[in-house]
Amino acid sequence: MSYKTIRIYNETFDGLDRLCSTYKASKTELTAAMCEYFINTGIDPNDPSDVTSEVKKLKNQLISFIRTQEKDKLNPLIKKQDLLIDRFMNYMEEETVNKKFMMELAQAIVDKLKK
Structure with missing residues (x-):
């Protein structure tokens, strides 16, 4: 693998x-990783x-979902x-309501039978 030299600011x-x-x-x-990152993500490093x-955009997609x-x-x-x-x-x-009615009816029958 060959290398190239680049100039950068201090x-x-x-x-x-x-x-x-x-x-x-x-x-x-690190330089190779940075290049791959920008190539793969499509992010503009100047912006x-x-x-x-x-x-x-992702937040809006999540809210929409x-x-x-x-x-x-x-x-x-x-x-x-x-x-x-x-x-x-x-x-x-x-x-x-049905149970209450049935209890009242049963009580009335018992009362009649006692008489």
Whole structure:
């Protein structure tokens, strides 16, 4: 493998040294990794807002997904649950009325038999 030489500013060289120390990589390895990163992600290194716009786009996609799930899945589920609760409560009220009526009827029969 052959090497080429590039010229960079002293401040950039110092920054590269710090990055190499942080990531425990040589300047050659780190430069190759940076190139691969920008090639694979398509991010423009001269436009720092590019990353921000990507994050915003992902955030909007996530919010859209959540809203769709809420509309298509959660809201119908909540409506069904409310309907089942209403039906159950009506059934329990009817049963209570029926039991009360049956108890009153039984008590009336017992009272008549005692006479």
